[in-house]
Amino acid sequence: MNRPASLTALFLAFSRLALQGFGGVLAVAQRELVERLGWMTREEFVETLAIAQVLPGPNVVNLSMMVGDRFFGTRGAMAALAGMLAAPAVIVLCLAAAYGQLHAHPVAANALRGMGAVASGLVLATGFKLLPALNKSPLGKPAAFGLALAALVLIGVLRWPLIGVLALVGGAGMALAWWRMK
Known part of the structure; x- marks a missing residue:
């Protein structure tokens, strides 16, 4: 079984993973960690995911921290977590800045109103x-x-x-x- 060469490799792998999916990257995580990188066997992935699902918070974030900890301890957990969150945070900040420039435009305002209605509907359906x-x-x-x-x-x-x-x-x-x- 392979292992990440460094904390940087761990960070980059989870950054790539975070950028490949929106709203659900578990299938991507399995493909990356088991098939492409070979850092875990299928059985190890399933066991780790089962524990990640029991812990509070998003499953894939918990999974990233557990994988990072497995190879590099606390530093690895933090590097994997940073990889999972850094790029999406930058994207959200860029979108917020764009919103600051476009919020008065009627098309943007109507699109956001529509997205708010969709989000409310999804929350109600889940409830x-x-x-x-x-x-x-x-x-x-x-x-x-x-x-x-x-x-x-x-x-x-x-x-x-x-x-x-x-x-x-x-x-x-x-x-x-x-x-x-x-």
Whole structure:
């Protein structure tokens, strides 16, 4: 089995991986890490991915840090993480700068409005798909719907900042779930 020659090679491999996919690069990660680079066997990839899926955060980010740690310890984890995030962050910053120049143009404004509607629809669709999971949640459906309604009112009607809503509603949800689990 091969291994990355250096931290730079690790960084570049994960940068290339991050730039090959948008919204889901796990298939690309398997092809790169197992087939092209030979840094992992298929079995090792599946085992590492299984652990990455259990950890909080995006699976491929967790996977990158675990692969980096495997070869170079903490420095490798940070190099792989930087590789996964640096190029996408630069792209997002460039898009934000372009938006700063184009936000007043009617076509750009309408396109962004449309993207906002699509994003809202995707979030709602995901929420509907996850509704059956509430049957097993210690929070329960009535409390979950109440917290969702509170978030909707605080953000949509009262225009509270997101961080405040997350702190209040998220904190209340965690406290209620913890209390019910006792």
